[in-house]
Amino acid sequence: MRIAAYGELSLHVSVAPPNGLQDGAREFRLRGVDMEVGGSPHYVAAQAVAEGDSALLVGTVGPDPAGAWIRAGLARWQSPAVSVHLVETGTRSARLVLEPSADGNDVDITADPADGSIDTLAYRVPAVGDAEYAHLSCFPGSDRLREALAATGTPLIADFGFLPWRRDPQALARAVRSRLTGVAVAVFNGLGAEEETTRVARQAVAAGVRVALVTFGAAGALVCDARGIHRQSAPPVPVVNPVGAGDTLATAFVHAWHRGAAPDDALEYGQSAAARHVSGRPATIGAGARTPGATGAGASPVGASRTVTSPAARTRSAG
Incomplete structure (x- = not known):
């Protein structure tokens, strides 16, 4: 399978609190910093390659020092299965990620990624070539790119997890209703609005989307x-x-589903990939780990799984 992944790239700097940090504590000591290339295009491409597929990564990146680090890092990612096209736009490409709180709730993110419209990538759509799927985060500012990708006839994997839409189910329903042309797989984040988001997913399928995924984190x-x-x-x-x-789960799901796995088996396969992703140390370049055998007719065998854990990590469900 070949997948084309379009969107913004950013440098993720992950910072974890020390062991034993109590709820309500005001102190946050630096225990360790791990830098990785972030953004949906990278996570999708990395997981596709880990599954044995090939990928086209087309992303925007800022002209700032973080953007330079991203470009240099991707240039060293010597994977023959990935073709990378970067477009410089915006001003900044940095994102600070804090480890989840002790109660396992929200991840605190201070984000200032490249602020240029990813619609700039609409001019790079011919690069999609012979891809079986194109992945895109369907956030505001991406409509021209989405329409250009749909016009190629390549089935879209559309991520509708834009945070303000998650907080406003009515806005999510309106946004999705007008953005389903060419979508084969719709991906939603249902945290905080499970019933409403599930309803939107069902409506998307009724409108012609082949399959919809809704993630609920630990649930x-x-x-x-x-x-x-x-x-x-x-x-x-x-x-x-x-x-x-979420990007890892969706990519692994499509890998198995495309090969004939039943949707429930493909979902289990995707969740296994996501579990390994969240429990491993962040990878500077090329996150992603192959998932052990997906079940279901036509599913292809894959290699052994990789699990790397930290003694400081808490136990929590990933989804």
């Missing part, structure tokens, strides 16, 4: 298609860095 995930809904729990794992879990 698991569900898959919806014309035959119904299947929901399952997430495997309990020590969370080291949860950023990129």
Whole structure:
């Protein structure tokens, strides 16, 4: 399978609190910093390559020092299965990621990624070539790119997890309704609005989307298609860095589903990949780990899994 991943790239700097930090504590000591290339295009491409697929990564990056680090890092990512096209736009490419709080709730993110519109990438759409799928975060400012990708006839994997839409289910429903042309797989983040987001996912399938995924973090995930809904729990794992879990899950899901796995089996396969992703130390370049055998007719065998944990990590479910 070949997948084309479009969108913004940023430098993720992950900082974790010391062991024993108590709820309500005001102190936050620097225990360790791990730098990685972030943003959906990188996470999608990295997981695709880890699964044995090939990927085209087309991303925007700022002209700041963090953007220079991203460009240099990707240039060293010597994977023959990835073709990388970077477009300089915006001003900044840095994002600070704090480890989840002790109660396992939200991840605190101070974000200032490249502020240029990713619609700039609409001019790079011919690069999609022979890809079986194109992945895009369908956030505001991406409509021209989404329309250009849909016009190629390449099935879209559309991520509708834009945070303000998650906080306003009515806005999410309106946004999704007008952005389904060419979408084969719709991906949603249902944290905080499970029932409403699931309803939107079902409406997307009724409108012609082949399959919809809804993730709920520690509460698991569900898959919806014309035959119904299947929901399952997430495997309990020590969370080291949860950023990129949704992109990893969706990419691994499509890998298995494209090869004939039933949606519920493909969902389990994707959750296994996401669990390994969040429990491993962040990778400077090329995050992603292959998932052990997906079940279901036509699913391809894959290699052994990789699990790297930190003794400081807490145990929590990933989804």
